Amino acid sequence: MASSARASSKAWSKLKKHAMEEISEVHLAELLRDERRCAAFRATLGDLVYDYARQRATPETLSLLVQLADEHGLAQKIEKMFRGEPINLTEDRAVLHVALRAPRDETVWPKQVRLPETALAQVHAVLADIERFSGRVRSGRDWTGATGKPLTDVVSIGIGGSYLGPEFVYEALRTDPRASAAAKGRRLRFLANVDPIDVHRALEGLCPETTLVVVVSKTFTTAETMLNARTLKHWIVSALGDAAVSKHMVAVSTNTEAVSAFGIDPQQGMFRFWDWVGGRFSVCSAVGLVPLSLQYGFDVMREFLQGAHEIDKHFAMERDWRKNIPVLMGLFGVWNASFLGHDTRALLPYSQALLRFAPHIQQVDMESNGKGVDIHGGPLLDPNATGVVNFGEPGTNGQHSFYQLMHQGRVVPADFIGFRRSQAPIELEGEVVSNHDELMSNFFAQPDALAIGKTREELLAEGVPPELVNHKTFPGNRPSSSLLCDCLDARTVGRLLALYEHRTAVEGFIWNLNSFDQWGVELGKILAKRVRNEMAQRRKTTTKEQGVRTSAAEWNASTRFLLDSYFDPMSSAGH
Ligand SMILES: O=P(O)(O)OC[C@H]1O[C@](O)(CO)[C@@H](O)[C@@H]1O
Secondary structure (H helix, E strand, C coil), X not given: CHHHHHHHCHHHHHHHXXXXXXXXHCCHXXXXXXXXXXXXXXXXXXXXXXXXXXXXXXXXXXXXXXXXXXXXXXXXXXXXXXXXXXXXXXXXXXXXXXXXHCCCCCCXXXXXXXXXXXXXXXXXXXXXXXXXXXXXXXXXXXXXXXXXXXXXXXXXXXXXXXXXXXXXXXXHHCCXXXXXXXXXXXXXXXXXXXXXXXXXXXXXXXXXHHEEEEEECCCCCCHHHHHHHHHHHHHHHHHHCHHHHHHHEEEEECCXXXXXXXXXXXXXXXXXXXXXXXXXXXXXXXXXXXXXXXXXXXXXXXXXXXXXXXXXXXXXXXXXXXXXXXHHHHHHHHHHHHHCCCCEEEEEECCHHHCCHHHXXXXXXXXXXXXXXXXXXXXXXXXXXXXXXXXXXXXXXXXXXXXXXXXXXXXXXXXXXEECCCCCCCCCCCCCCCHHHHHHHHHHXXXXXXXXXXXXXXXXXXXXXXXXXXXXXXXXXXXXXXXXXXXXXXXXXXXXXXXXXXXXHHHHHHHCCCCCCCHHHHHHHHHHHHHHHHHHHHHHHCECCCECCCCCCCCXXXXXXXXXXXXXXXXXXXX
């Protein structure tokens, strides 16, 4: 497909030419002087505004990107996803995370994008279980710990997609007034890393009697999660006895057998999800809903699901790509990477509550689109541009860290996310603006500083000493988009999540790769298993008298040396 797709994609070649011959010649400062273009380069959905006037693009670029989307069958690919066709070809799986947040009786959708009835029924049965269970635990009476005390604290064990999304949502809502009132007296911790330090941190100040452990793992075989689960089981059992497990541990998984083998009764303490939910797209399944409903209550989480669903509906139904926000985000992602050559991008939320958003989207995007072959195993459509490096940090913190590079070093396309109202406003008497307005002044200023820059002439006119002019020049012409929403509440957290999930899908659809598998994580796991076996062997055979056995010959000289040095620092002395 790759080469034939490229050959048959007229828009691809036109965009290449357009980028080289036209866009390279225009500066964003000039584009931003065009009022008509600015007015056209925005899309809205309710209170949400997506402004893309600071993309290095003209109306011609947009038309070509729309053509590209059509030539690559974007509409049909989105439809296949919603209908539950097995678009994850290498695993023969449907990709239906959108069903996780759809109302049970969603019948208004045209049949091209109608979600499978069975999936909706399964989802809503589990949601009802989660609502019941979280209500019982939160009541402090109906589900208590083994000694009868309320379970006020929850440790959610999981890694990757079974951790990053739930933690992002947890942090995003921690200072939302409604969610924080609902969480009063409760604590939620996450345990992801197999590093024992993470166990120590997660358990700090917690007591087994009042702690509920949620083991979240799609496969229930992930080495890190299972060792952490055994560690916390031991923590509970040694304090409260074997029988306490049924009260203090529950599981979220697709693997009933493994949950049962671990010692959790699937009938009593397991919340299911399905192979059609990819790990990194699973926040809206029991993966996120169990720990987050325990913390914030099911009603808050229902709003989160509604927010995500709003975007799903817009994504599936808005066929004018110029108005479809996640499609626009994806098209500009492709434009910046494949045609303007930027292989990095920044996610810059102007809200401290979104401090874990970038790490989550990093996984959503990089595990999805960081691929070496196209969906059929052939060469990539654009070998240089698939898999963009994503990073980010809330503003204004990032401004005092990596923005220097963004202004005067490499070009890093950015997404700015801002809010009209703060979750936790402060207004000080005597200050010219509220604390939130101060934050937002930066949200509005930075995109222009990046786009417009500052010229030598301006600096000289300001009387800057000539020897400093080069240092103080800002080239500008650095692209960004701005997303503005009302307030970061549960609904908006859901909307942000879905926007970025769909951005990744759109890019994968255009690049013609499989965004929903992740074979690239396997080799490291296999090698770690071999090292683990060797370590176990060595720990068994190493005695003072015998000394340390040297590494098996199967390792290369470097790994052998490092392993020897790990077991015996003296072995590396003198090297
Ligand atoms: O939920 P599981 O099966 O424990 O997997 C955890 C994570 O590991 C990965 O397979 C690879 O890192 C992710 O895709 C997944 O989210």
